[in-house]
Amino acid sequence: YLNDIRGLSWELEPIVALCFEVGVLLSLALFARTALMDPGRIPPKPRGSSGVEELMKALGPEHVGKLPDFNRLCTTTWIYKGLRTKYCTETHACIEEFDHYCIWLNCAIGKNNHRPFVLLAIVEAMTQLCQMYLIWATSSQLGESDTHVVQFVMNYPLLAMIFVAHIFTTPWVCVLVMHQLRLVATNMTTNEMINRYRYAHFWTESQSRGMGSFRNPFHRGVLRNCFSFWWARDRSVMVDVEAHCAGECCQHHS
Incomplete structure (x- = not known):
């Protein structure tokens, strides 16, 4: 990439090329920060x-x-x-x-490295998508229109392998991003989502069956949940679920 198609990428798609190169640097920095911090x-x-x-x-x-x-x-x-x-x-x-x-x-x-981890997943997904687009865009300029893909694979096998690898890995990274953003919006963790049936504080008590309906005692609304994750860092503050439900009922009947 650096020796062969970098210049062509900047000529064809300068904005995408800039996003890709910045994304690579950010990915490396976020990777190191997430892995090394407490x-x-x-x-x-x-x-x-x-x-x-x-x-x-x-x-x-x-x-x-x-x-x-x-x-x-x-x-x-x-x-x-x-x-x-x-x-x-x-x-x-x-x-x-x-x-x-x-x-x-x-x-x-x-708690300390969850935020850079989510940022890493987002930046990595965008970087992979940018590189796939650049490889596809530049390959069409390196040969005849009918055979440019074959010529690109023959002349740049490493980039072709990277493109194929991205086809398999990028969807998984995008799924990870959507999964983490959903957890941020609902103020839950992956561990809580998987093991929610084991934690009594996620369930209301039922006199007949023992376990009632699911409720998240940390959920304070999507906007407040996102603010808590990205800025306030107070995700473990519990909500008075009974008072919250009573307030909603009063507003509904008023």
Whole structure:
């Protein structure tokens, strides 16, 4: 690309070529930042100030009637985890707002690096689409109209292989982008979406069946969810679901 079709790309599609080259640099920077920064790791608790002591305090007389959730005690790090803090078996640590473990970056995605991870996915998808377009546009200028594809493959096999690879990888990256943007809009994590049936705080209680309807206690509306993810960084603030539902009912009947 640098030696053969870079100049032609700038002549034919200067804006797309600029977006591609800027996208490559941004992708490398976001890749390094996401992979190297702390995802939100919580250090293990020392003896005497661990989650066990927190549970013992919660069982005191001043907390009568409010039993703590013993399932939130991590028996590996002895941390009394928050609702969105999960133990990552790959990194052997509790991660705040744990989303998932990324095998491509070899790191956990959590509170601190979730935002650059989503940016990386968006930039990577746009960069791949730009490169596919540039390869296709320049290939038509490098030979006769009827055989330009064959000539391009014969003369530039590496670029042809990259184009074929993008055909298979770009759709998956785009699906990842849509998946992550949907989670941002609904204020959920990948872990919560997959394991939502295991977490009681995502379900209303039903006297007849035990588990009622699904409700997201972190959902505050699409705009506020997006603002919380990209700027405020307070995604773990819970909404008073009962009061919120009551308010909507009052507005509906007024």
